[in-house]
Amino acid sequence: MLKIKDLSVSVHGKIIIEGLNLEVNEGEVHAIMGPNGSGKSTLASVIAGRELFTVESGEITYLGQNLFDMPAEERAREGIFMGFQYPVEIPGVSIANFMRTALNEKRKHLGLEPLTGAEFLKLMEEKKKMVDIHSKLTNRAVNEGFSGGEKKKNEIFQMALLEPRLAILDETDSGLDIDALKVVANGVNKLKREDNATIVITHYQRLLDYIVPDFVHVLYDGRIIRSGPKELAMELEEKGYDWIKQEK
Amino acid sequence: MEDKNNDILNEVTGSDYKYGFYTDIDMDQAPPGLTEDTVRFISAKKNEPEFMLEFRLKAFRYWQTMQEPEWAHLEYPPINYQDKIYYSAPRKKPKYESLDEVDPELLETFDKLGIPLDERKKLAGVAVDAVMDSVSVGSTFKKTLSEQGIIFCSFSEAVQKYPDLVKKYMGSVVPHTDNFFAALNSAVFSDGSFAYIPKGVKCPLELSTYFRINAANTGQFERTLIVAEEGSYVSYMEGCTAPIRDEHQLHAAIVEIVAHKDAEVKYSTVQNWWPGDKDGKGGVYNFVTKRGICEGENSKISWTQVETGSAITWKYPSLILKGDRSTGEFYSVAVTNKRQQADTGTKMIHLGKDTKSTIISKGISAGRSNNSYRGLVKTSRRAENARNFSQCDSLLLGDQSGAHTFPYIEVGNRSSIVEHEATTSKISEDQLFYCLQRGIDMEGAIGLIVNGYAKEVLSKLPMEFAVEAQKLLSVSLEGSVG
Numbered sequence: 001m002l003k004i005k006d007l008s009v010s011v012h013g014k015i016i017i018e019g020l021n022l023e024v025n026e027g028e029v030h031a032i033m034g035p036n037g038s039g040k041s042t043l044a045s046v047i048a049g050r051e052l053f054t055v056e057s058g059e060i061t062y063l064g065q066n067l068f069d070m071p072a073e074e075r076a077r078e079g080i081f082m083g084f085q086y087p088v089e090i091p092g093v094s095i096a097n098f099m100r101t102a103l104n105e106k107r108k109h110l111g112l113e114p115l116t117g118a119e120f121l122k123l124m125e126e127k128k129k130m131v132d133i134h135s136k137l138t139n140r141a142v143n144e145g146f147s148g149g150e151k152k153k154n155e156i157f158q159m160a161l162l163e164p165r166l167a168i169l170d171e172t173d174s175g176l177d178i179d180a181l182k183v184v185a186n187g188v189n190k191l192k193r194e195d196n197a198t199i200v201i202t203h204y205q206r207l208l209d210y211i212v213p214d215f216v217h218v219l220y221d222g223r224i225i226r227s228g229p230k231e232l233a234m235e236l237e238e239k240g241y242d243w244i245k246q247e248k
Numbered sequence: 249m250e251d252k253n254n255d256i257l258n259e260v261t262g263s264d265y266k267y268g269f270y271t272d273i274d275m276d277q278a279p280p281g282l283t284e285d286t287v288r289f290i291s292a293k294k295n296e297p298e299f300m301l302e303f304r305l306k307a308f309r310y311w312q313t314m315q316e317p318e319w320a321h322l323e324y325p326p327i328n329y330q331d332k333i334y335y336s337a338p339r340k341k342p343k344y345e346s347l348d349e350v351d352p353e354l355l356e357t358f359d360k361l362g363i364p365l366d367e368r369k370k371l372a373g374v375a376v377d378a379v380m381d382s383v384s385v386g387s388t389f390k391k392t393l394s395e396q397g398i399i400f401c402s403f404s405e406a407v408q409k410y411p412d413l414v415k416k417y418m419g420s421v422v423p424h425t426d427n428f429f430a431a432l433n434s435a436v437f438s439d440g441s442f443a444y445i446p447k448g449v450k451c452p453l454e455l456s457t458y459f460r461i462n463a464a465n466t467g468q469f470e471r472t473l474i475v476a477e478e479g480s481y482v483s484y485m486e487g488c489t490a491p492i493r494d495e496h497q498l499h500a501a502i503v504e505i506v507a508h509k510d511a512e513v514k515y516s517t518v519q520n521w522w523p524g525d526k527d528g529k530g531g532v533y534n535f536v537t538k539r540g541i542c543e544g545e546n547s548k549i550s551w552t553q554v555e556t557g558s559a560i561t562w563k564y565p566s567l568i569l570k571g572d573r574s575t576g577e578f579y580s581v582a583v584t585n586k587r588q589q590a591d592t593g594t595k596m597i598h599l600g601k602d603t604k605s606t607i608i609s610k611g612i613s614a615g616r617s618n619n620s621y622r623g624l625v626k627t628s629r630r631a632e633n634a635r636n637f638s639q640c641d642s643l644l645l646g647d648q649s650g651a652h653t654f655p656y657i658e659v660g661n662r663s664s665i666v667e668h669e670a671t672t673s674k675i676s677e678d679q680l681f682y683c684l685q686r687g688i689d690m691e692g693a694i695g696l697i698v699n700g701y702a703k704e705v706l707s708k709l710p711m712e713f714a715v716e717a718q719k720l721l722s723v724s725l726e727g728s729v730g
């Protein structure tokens with residue numbers, strides 16, 4: 001589904017990702033771990049199409065298409081979803097309005113009729129139940145005055161509505177208490193299907209108690225320095241990142 | 249030699265007067281220029297009673313002694329008042345036979361704004377089928393109003409039919425001496441609207457909903473007068489979301505509102521005059537004087553405006569809170585893009601005790617435009633316990649536009665409280681990317697963010713107007729980023 005080959009990325013002339021390779025197939029869950037500043041968010045942003053970052057070399061294909069030929073909004077409509085590490089506030093725009101606009105853009109792209117207000121509200125209620133978020137949240141402006149936990153749950157709710165093929169969750173777990181963490185993990189698990197894939201970015205092993213990854217990758221200084229089964233995460237937790245740094 | 253030249257000149261110009269064209273009232277247009285004769289011509293054309301001619305002449309003579317104001321944060325080449333045409337008869341024949349003849353760019357904009365087909369035709373100046381014409385709608389509408397004693401008609405009609413009311417109220421809120429443009433309007437105004445709500449009547453309809461197209465065509469010097477008698481209520485809407493292209497560059501309107509005891513007037517407007525091309529060429533200059541007076545106790549007037557058009561906007565809808573416990577509100581969204589310039593705001597003059605005012609101003613500047621808020625809040629010595637709250641926000645798109653805030657506060661007694669808050673923000677790259685990542689393209693994203701920002705004001709508009717205004721904001725900012 002997603003193939004990254006030899007990817008190098010810079011921002012303002014500074015190389016952040018260097019020679020990165022990654023392959024994600026349908027039905028898989030990948031975890032990317034690594035210390036702060038290792039380039040995890042940058043990787044997610046590049047896949048999502050943020051123009052702030054310059055791709056120096058390498059290629060990414062998604063469902064057989066060259067990802068660099070697609071602007072960010074088209075990638076989204078084709079099923080790439082990014083759960084933001086720091087979801088931004090959009091004052092005055094209700095979540096309902098925001099998500100209805102987003103969903104209808106996607107439907108238009110896929111040649112489907114837009115959902116009416118009533119249809120959308122019904123769908124929204126279903127998804128709210130599914131990911132277990134409070135009903136009042138969706139009347140509020142996008143992320144405005146939300147607590148850290150509310151912001152992250154909102155990301156999962158949006159993911160539920162958009163039903164992505166490839167979801168990249170950037171530290172959706174950080175700053176959450178155990179209950180919120182479970183809500184987030186539950187959402188991800190319920191949304192898992194044969195034909196979609198998830199990349200969870202985290203720097204704690206904790207989340208992986210609830211979301212069981214098929215692969216764990218360790219990102220360090222812009223490179224994946226180690227990949228392995230889920231046990232790798234536990235080993236990391238035990239020995240710390242220094243262990244890998246030294247081995248490198 | 250020089251003397252002789254002058255003599256000839258005098259003779260030539262003097263002869264104008266002798267064969268003064270004001271007698272030739274069959275002409276469709278006044279010749280360019282503004283003299284006392286032009287004023288007489290207009291008055292004669294409109295078959296006005298003597299008091300109107302006197303009003304106009306007084307204003308004209310005063311105008312001649314005045315200087316164009318220069319204090320606004322606006323830049324434009326000097327206006328030559330003598331090469332303009334001050335009267336042209338309303339166009340009787342449609343400009344086009346079918347929509348196919350109309351500028352496709354204009355049609356595309358109508359499409360984006362979702363304007364119904366028959367309205368598009370009228371707006372573009374295309375002939376309309378008799379069935380489609382809203383005459384019948386208009387007359388049921390008029391019947392409902394007249395049953396309640398409400399007068400709603402053109403200003404010219406009011407001059408003929410209700411001269412006493414016109415005489416009593418015209419110029420009572422905005423005297424001809426008020427400012428340069430008000431004096432000009434008072435001398436040469438073409439037409440406008442008149443509304444009168446009798447004592448105790450709550451007007452059951454939004455005034456001017458059905459007439460917004462007609463209202464859009466009343467020309468360059470409009471004059472509106474709204475009078476709400478004791479205990480009455482009216483919501484009045486003026487303007488049009490469709491872009492109006494006009495051959496007249498200079499517009500100077502006056503709006504006067506009078507609210508008596510316990511009366512409430514809501515005035516909403518959407519202004520979208522042609523802003524000119526990307527260099528600002530050909531756009532309309534809009535110099536407007538709007539003022540209301542809360543004459544009686546416990547009366548209330550609110551202004552809600554959405555300004556997106558014009559090359560230049562100079563406009564300060566103001567309120568005089570004279571009656572004790574009266575309330576004034578000003579809600580404004582002003583968008584400038586490309587080379588547009590807007591200097592707009594309000595004045596709240598508190599004269600009565602326990603008077604309250606609220607100002608919410610949302611400026612949005614894009615392109616290479618300039619957007620200024622200019623506001624005055626004044627409480628007089630007698631205005632004990634007066635309260636004002638002002639919130640002036642500016643939103644910048646891109647880094648070539650400007651936003652400026654000029655708040656003036658004059659407090660005349662110790663018990664009044666005046667609060668002013670101001671913010672300036674930008675649409676962040678983070679916000680835009682968040683929207684893009686959800687599949688919303690750049691223009692959609694800007695539309696959403698801007699509408700969210702302006703929501704507090706848009707929510708004050710009558711429902712139907714609000715929906716149109718939202719689309720308008722998005723369309724106005726197209727191409728402003730990216």
Ligand SMILES: Nc1ncnc2c1ncn2[C@@H]1O[C@H](COP(=O)(O)OP(=O)(O)O)[C@@H](O)[C@H]1O
Nearest residue numbers: 011012016035036037038039040041042043052
């Ligand atoms: N917009 C930016 N401008 C400059 N440097 C950046 C920017 N974004 C990220 N970086 C740098 O890139 C490196 C990786 O950052 P990031 O991808 O956020 O790491 P992580 O998500 O793993 O903590 C850091 O050194 C960070 O300072």
Ligand SMILES: [Mg+2]
Nearest residue numbers: 040041085171
């Ligand atoms: Mg990060």
